[in-house]
Amino acid sequence: MKTIIVIGLGLIGGSMALDLKNSGKYKVLGSDKSEININKAKKLGMIDHKADESDFSEADIIIVATPVNTIADICYGLLYNISTETLLIDVGSVKNSICNKIDTHINRGNFLASHPIAGTEHSGPDAALTNLFRAKTNIICDSDKTNAKLLKKGKEMFRLLGMKSIYMSSEDHDRHIAYVSHISHISSFMLGKTVMEIEKDEKSIFDMAGSGFASTVRLAKSASSMWTPIFIENKKNIVKSLDEYIKNLQEFREDIIKENKESINSTINKTNHIKNILKGI
């Protein structure tokens, strides 16, 4: 049986480990800087056991699912110590800074940059879910730089998780994902912050918050250990998208001050179109 090692047994790594182990096709070993997480992962049936140093050189696939600011260094080091047959996959939410670093590595062909788009606002091994990736999109970046045979192996693994893979450059990925994911998180964090600053009485937030507020602020429960590095690694694109977002808020604020009903109506009506785009998500 082939061996997969998952480094970083949090929500994403843990959920991948769970499904890969449940598939019965792989022996799944785990690695995490926290011994507590490794023990939890073992107890929750995600991994067969902790990966030993010797396991890395023999693994069929190694998945790196750690915070994005640590991925490039971990991968760079590992690429010196794996077999020619080993595929090293990273699953971070930022891709360009990681790819740029790995591009200079002599074993670049053993590396596959991916971003499986799935998750919740929770974190750690306890947050791992079976079938988290089923019917979701996986983005594979700069795939021409991965050895063709190893790329095929990576695609098969994502297929096993139930994912549909799409392809783009790491640069395009970071630009798109800033708009479609990263500013959602900032918008939600800042909404939570604003409400909590003003509404000192927590009971009144609880009493008056409807399901709409709960839904908009859901991502504000996400962990800083994951998100601070993402915001910094994708700084250029995030600041640009945030500027557009703030500009739109300021224009809408002006429309409200001027009671410009036609403009407010037209903005809302156009935005309602998101309904059709997101059908089924």
Place this chain on the structure above:
Amino acid sequence: MKTIIVIGLGLIGGSMALDLKNSGKYKVLGSDKSEININKAKKLGMIDHKADESDFSEADIIIVATPVNTIADICYGLLYNISTETLLIDVGSVKNSICNKIDTHINRGNFLASHPIAGTEHSGPDAALTNLFRAKTNIICDSDKTNAKLLKKGKEMFRLLGMKSIYMSSEDHDRHIAYVSHISHISSFMLGKTVMEIEKDEKSIFDMAGSGFASTVRLAKSASSMWTPIFIENKKNIVKSLDEYIKNLQEFREDIIKENKESINSTINKTNHIKNILKGI
């Protein structure tokens, strides 16, 4: 059997009509500026029949569930034409401008200002749901201005819907609700707008949007007919809360530009506390 008339058979009015009719305790009549909505409401079993002019003077309770900019005028007129035993309830999301107008009415005692906090991003009679209000909060405003006997009748009706009523001034309501509900909607509308402006290729939004984006942008599906009037009627409080929100976004943007990890971490960690506040919503 006592009669309730619901004016405005959309999401809120329609859902109230459904539960009140299903309770078997009331004959439920409906009124709506759209004949199509009245026919739909009849077909969906929400109302017994359309309310005739003569029904209003004999109704036990009349609920006004129309867009907030129309409520004050509708109520002002109705208050001249109802019996002393009739309770007129409005269920709009803005309360102060409505109460201020009704306060000058000779029959102010027959009026109850309420805001049942429940809803979805959908609208119209087809969006009505049974049990929408169960275990939710209802805000009753300026209750000392309602005739005590009629107030009791209103509270009983909300209890029948499964709601817990809390009490505050219409001014406090509008201030709190701007933070806890109205800016959530603006944040979501503007997020949807920003993404759609930049991502001209709708397929890439669909492919790359995870459940996080879908959740944050859910309220952007809400109807302008309901929300434009709310933004204008609660302008003062919304602009204030929007200013706080924009200020927080700008500060966070600065932190990202400066790569101020400590500040970003601390902001996120503090905001994570929303988890405990919203437990169960």
